[in-house]
Amino acid sequence: MRFLSIIFLTLFLFNCKAQNNVIQSKKQETVILNANPKLVVGIVVDQMRYDYLTRFYNKYGNGGFKRLINDGFNCKNNHYNYVPTFTGPGHASIFTGTTPKNHGIIANYWYDKFSKETVYCAGDSSVLAVGSDSESGRMSPHRMKTTTFADENRLFTQMRGKTIGISIKDRGAILPAGHSANAAYWFSGRDEGRFITSTYYMNNLPKWVEDFNTSTTAESYLREWNTLYDINTYTESGSDLNSFEGGFKGKENATFPYDLAALKDKNKGFDIIKATPFGNSIVADFAIQAITAEQLGQDNFTDVLTVSFSSPDYVGHNFGVNSKEIEDTYIRLDKDLERLFKVLDAQVGIGEYTLFLTADHGAVEVPAYLQSVNIPAGYFDKDELKKQLNAFLVNEFFASDLIESISNDQIFLNKSRLKELKLDLNDVQYAIVNEVINYKHIDKVYSSQTMQNATFTAGIEALLQNGYHQKRSGDIIIVKDPAVISYSKTGSTHGSGSTFDTHVPLLFYGNGIKKGSTLTKTKITDIAPTISALLGISFPNGTTGNVLGFVID
Missing domain, CATH: 3.40.720.10 (Alkaline Phosphatase, subunit A)
Structure with a gap:
């Protein structure tokens, strides 16, 4: 009988300790969770x-x-x-x-x-x-x-x-x-x-x-x-x-x-x-x-x-x-x-x-x-870009309606018109890239094909790729010279x-x-x-x- 009592007391004390550990664990968990900022x-x-x-x-x-x-x-x-x-x-x-x-x-x-x-x-x-x-x-x-x-x-x-x-x-x-x-x-x-x-x-x-x-x-x-x-x-x-x-x-x-x-x-x-x-x-x-x-x-x-x-x-x-x-x-x-x-x-x-x-x-x-302090900078005319580019497309592809929009330094092509004229998208993109790179204040030009197929890990190319959304971005991406903006001659801008x-x-x-x-x-x-x-x-x-x-x- 005494032996059984000792066993019972041991089990009771062990169970109490286990329950106390659980309680302490829960208390500790609560403290950790509540440590988060309010x-x-x-x-x-x-x-x-x-x-x-x-x-x-x-x-x-x-x-x-x-x-x-x-x-x-x-x-x-x-x-x-x-x-x-x-x-x-x-x-x-x-x-x-x-x-x-x-x-x-x-x-x-x-x-x-x-x-x-x-x-x-x-x-x-x-x-x-x-x-x-x-x-x-x-x-x-x-x-x-x-x-x-x-x-x-x-x-x-x-x-x-x-x-x-x-x-x-x-x-x-x-x-x-x-x-x-x-x-x-x-x-x-x-x-x-x-x-x-x-x-x-x-x-x-x-x-x-x-x-x-x-x-x-x-x-x-x-x-x-x-x-x-x-x-x-x-x-x-x-x-x-x-x-x-x-x-x-x-x-x-x-x-x-x-x-x-x-x-x-x-x-x-x-x-x-x-x-x-x-x-x-x-x-x-x-x-x-x-x-x-x-x-x-x-x-x-x-x-x-x-x-x-x-x-x-x-x-x-x-x-x-x-x-x-x-x-x-x-x-x-x-x-x-x-x-x-x-x-x-x-x-x-x-x-x-x-x-x-x-x-x-x-x-x-x-x-x-x-x-005014002799640091390279300038202003870019978007209308002049469109005028020059349209003239090139008429001369190169005999069409004046291949561009749907130019915005955010991106050129969006008219895909249905390209299909109508049986023009290859890659060929048109390549031709535009090689044309626009020659324009004043243009530093770099890339096609959507480059953004989709190449992998860049550094430089402006990596920044462009991180900003390129396949479904929403344009067909051609333009990079202007540093400190060259399309903006008024007063005030600052960005982008x-x-x-x-x-x-x-x-x-x-x-x-x-x-x-x-x-x-x-x-x-x-x-x-x-x-x-x-x-x-x-x-x-x-x-x-x-x-x-x-x-x-x-």
Whole structure:
């Protein structure tokens, strides 16, 4: 009997220990799961060259860009690994972890070979605007073929983790948030001055959005735009009065100050706010309101907030890389970032959120300015290209209608006409390549056959191939000389594979992120898999980038 009692006691103690181990294991598992950030914030600055971090560094405060640089991880050699470097493809690539070759957003607008019309990357005629009567609200992510890390987080959390996308531009809000987002909001200017969405997401705006729209926030930014500090201290940019800037209608010179209230009627009403630093401010205002109203980061399911600051792109296109206006825009953006970070600290908690900041592309110095200081640059006439090429095709193939469209430095051929004339596609492509390479300001020309059949691992050819989508891209791809653009002679633009367009900031900060920096080359497509790895979720389904393990703590 005593022997049996000993056996029973031993079994009882063993069972208790086993149960305790299970409990401890479950506790440990809970701790690991709860260690994930409560909120991931993805910030994109539209048209931000990497050197804006270093060039304006001494003008920044300690709570914005410098906070991310000094307390986060700075990838100093971060690049786009495809062309064209436009807003739509940039935002899609950041959040999908792949390039236009896979996600299909090959430009902002492109010629559709099937419908025979130009389509917009976020346009969707099957949905309606919500909060607006304009066509500008008929938008969705339906043309993006792959998921974003925000989509994967929604799937992982059984749709409990929220996703909200915010921007001045519709594509800047829609593409990052992905297909399964709770909402994407963008700013409708003209005579509206309000944030809107589409029926893809909801049928009515939430009360907090309506309240924001009926407030005087938008009107309050129709104010004077002058430099934040004494203009004489803006020594990191060129003279205020020069011949390389566009300016606003109704004002003779592109010089400070700008009376936005007086200029708005000649500059599309509330749209004028977009082309000033105050466009960033209203996006920060709206994002702060969203954090509170949507209770982002307030439970154990990771939420995602995407914020795209589009105004630097409008300012850059208008005034150029070297302008006082772009310097003031970034000094003021630094203040808006600090404001946003303080709200995240207070509402979500320091150490409870993970944040990254990058850009959708850089920008070229105004070519006219470069020419004035003897640096090779120039302007390319697309109409002259079409005229020369048509003359060649008439002479070579006795036909003047072989080209359907020329857009985004791509030539689309009329396949039905080629078939009618019994012309071989490869022969026509080869002839055009050998003709166009002789034109002024053309550096390289490639056919779709080359993009489909060759494998490139470096150089502009690899960038072109990563940006080439077999079903959507054209038959001939043109590469212009460096710093040669098809644009006005005032203001900056982008889109090339040159480093002034590909080299952009990449800063990680917060929960799970190490402090430090690297000069190792990183790619824009590495962001999404890195965030996915940090969250322990599936990578977006088209991911081609790599996890940047050295940034994860």
